[in-house]
Amino acid sequence: MTQEREIIAVNVDLSCDRNCEGCEKFFDCQAPYKLEIYLRRRMDKARSVLSNVKYKIAVAAGKGGVGKSTLSANLATALAAKGYKVTILDQDFDGPSIPRMLGIMGKKLKISDEGILPVEGFMRIQVISTGSILSDDDILTWFHDMRRNATEEFLSHVVYGERDFLIIDLPPGTSSDTVNVLQYIPKLDGTVMVTIPSEVSQGVARRAIHLFQKAGIPVLGVVENMSGVVCEECGAVNHVLGSGGGEKLANDMDIPFLGRIPMDHRLSSAMDQGVPFITQYPDSPAVQALMGIVSKVEETLLKDRSAVVS
Amino acid sequence: MTQEREIIAVNVDLSCDRNCEGCEKFFDCQAPYKLEIYLRRRMDKARSVLSNVKYKIAVAAGKGGVGKSTLSANLATALAAKGYKVTILDQDFDGPSIPRMLGIMGKKLKISDEGILPVEGFMRIQVISTGSILSDDDILTWFHDMRRNATEEFLSHVVYGERDFLIIDLPPGTSSDTVNVLQYIPKLDGTVMVTIPSEVSQGVARRAIHLFQKAGIPVLGVVENMSGVVCEECGAVNHVLGSGGGEKLANDMDIPFLGRIPMDHRLSSAMDQGVPFITQYPDSPAVQALMGIVSKVEETLLKDRSAVVS
Numbered sequence: 001m002t003q004e005r006e007i008i009a010v011n012v013d014l015s016c017d018r019n020c021e022g023c024e025k026f027f028d029c030q031a032p033y034k035l036e037i038y039l040r041r042r043m044d045k046a047r048s049v050l051s052n053v054k055y056k057i058a059v060a061a062g063k064g065g066v067g068k069s070t071l072s073a074n075l076a077t078a079l080a081a082k083g084y085k086v087t088i089l090d091q092d093f094d095g096p097s098i099p100r101m102l103g104i105m106g107k108k109l110k111i112s113d114e115g116i117l118p119v120e121g122f123m124r125i126q127v128i129s130t131g132s133i134l135s136d137d138d139i140l141t142w143f144h145d146m147r148r149n150a151t152e153e154f155l156s157h158v159v160y161g162e163r164d165f166l167i168i169d170l171p172p173g174t175s176s177d178t179v180n181v182l183q184y185i186p187k188l189d190g191t192v193m194v195t196i197p198s199e200v201s202q203g204v205a206r207r208a209i210h211l212f213q214k215a216g217i218p219v220l221g222v223v224e225n226m227s228g229v230v231c232e233e234c235g236a237v238n239h240v241l242g243s244g245g246g247e248k249l250a251n252d253m254d255i256p257f258l259g260r261i262p263m264d265h266r267l268s269s270a271m272d273q274g275v276p277f278i279t280q281y282p283d284s285p286a287v288q289a290l291m292g293i294v295s296k297v298e299e300t301l302l303k304d305r306s307a308v309v310s
Numbered sequence: 311m312t313q314e315r316e317i318i319a320v321n322v323d324l325s326c327d328r329n330c331e332g333c334e335k336f337f338d339c340q341a342p343y344k345l346e347i348y349l350r351r352r353m354d355k356a357r358s359v360l361s362n363v364k365y366k367i368a369v370a371a372g373k374g375g376v377g378k379s380t381l382s383a384n385l386a387t388a389l390a391a392k393g394y395k396v397t398i399l400d401q402d403f404d405g406p407s408i409p410r411m412l413g414i415m416g417k418k419l420k421i422s423d424e425g426i427l428p429v430e431g432f433m434r435i436q437v438i439s440t441g442s443i444l445s446d447d448d449i450l451t452w453f454h455d456m457r458r459n460a461t462e463e464f465l466s467h468v469v470y471g472e473r474d475f476l477i478i479d480l481p482p483g484t485s486s487d488t489v490n491v492l493q494y495i496p497k498l499d500g501t502v503m504v505t506i507p508s509e510v511s512q513g514v515a516r517r518a519i520h521l522f523q524k525a526g527i528p529v530l531g532v533v534e535n536m537s538g539v540v541c542e543e544c545g546a547v548n549h550v551l552g553s554g555g556g557e558k559l560a561n562d563m564d565i566p567f568l569g570r571i572p573m574d575h576r577l578s579s580a581m582d583q584g585v586p587f588i589t590q591y592p593d594s595p596a597v598q599a600l601m602g603i604v605s606k607v608e609e610t611l612l613k614d615r616s617a618v619v620s
Binding site: 062063064065066093094095097101172173174176199200203204229231233234236240241242263264265268269271272 | 373374403405514541546548573574
């Protein structure tokens, strides 16, 4: 038997090559040339394009499939229903589902001399998504540089105009896709972290929260999605994915718990059909939960803003 | 109003720079130097390391959160229960959940003079996962080159030994992470595509199937996961995520439909606790469905192999 040693890293070179954007220590790094390169190249443009957007919030998740896009779409709809002007930036390159959810499948992004023009869906919600460029059967694999370039285009060359809310549907996880968005976007007002109740999911959600904290972005709170299924037959609540994981995570990490949203087959089919669930079933437990979450987010943002002299 | 034009590409340069591994046209490309570079640099090593693995199958999904890792872990357990020697290669860098599901949390990968040694879990299933390198609170963002390097290490520098099955839990989606694995691994015997019933999910699943077909990898079939919840109270089946999407996808694309697995809260909690669900609840509908799927996969592989003179 040969000697065994514990592996502590796999081919990871942590030395500085001044390629700040591709660096895993970006948010930790205090090197003076980091901000210089960063600000000069990228942020100025994004700052000017987004200067008339009042609140920029991200919807994030430690892993895919927890309902991040569904929450983004419903959050946008709920805010639009309250009279706000809302834009969704769909940064999920591999599964851009916002256009289908908001009933604008097949409508393409256009470009004018001022830049890329968002597609407008119901309640005048504006959408920027790679799903509005490619058709369903296109199999473009988004390689690293393409993703970064698309992120940059979406944050620098879009005609956002005057908006109350920009909701950014982040890629799942803590990969470079997520980091790229956080690097480019100036002064994100906060992020909503979506998780499902099961224990397995909390490890990745915790890592994602750490990432936002490192990046200096306020975590507005945790939403526990897919939190029980109400039986259509007898009304019993079935906790198929366990229960309480989201609240426990929030408590452990000392961040607000925003609420739990149960699963509802009507929600899934509304999303499939691209119709606004919240206006169709205003009395359902899922919509009630959602509206509570929206109110909490709204409150936090307004309070934070009024406390800051900017 | 200025002139509007439809956008057909976002900063995507399709010209050849001979950087084959990072190229989105890899599987389409017929350039003679592609195979030359590819074979010489990478495949020889992986081929020799994997030479004593009888069957190599991937578990894939168009998007995250559809139960790909759960299926991988259960597939491995079911095969191990049938007496096969099984290794799981967990290629999900951002959410490596296989170690927790197989009860080997905290056990670390070791290295010997021959290479990386897998961690052995219950039923002697061997696991290779980045989850066995990092602790839960490490927030390493896996940038592009790090992912590729880790993929290469896991396919070239692991002591796999004599195995009947290598099950590869692929990253979700059709991103470069997935493509990197498909590029490196020699002669994959097939892939199992996991999807959930809702319509929204079929677009991304369809794209993933196209990717495998382009890469010349047989798609063994489609599994519809999270296919209904059986109420614990009254036994009624609730189709919270719709129903039939997986079978429709299989029919549309003319590939086998392997079966549907219902949601079961016991499955979720078994996975949380790292215990083998299939041996605990052999009579549950989920396990019955799973065993049917395993038999179909086994049959197809054995038939294909006996038909080929190699």
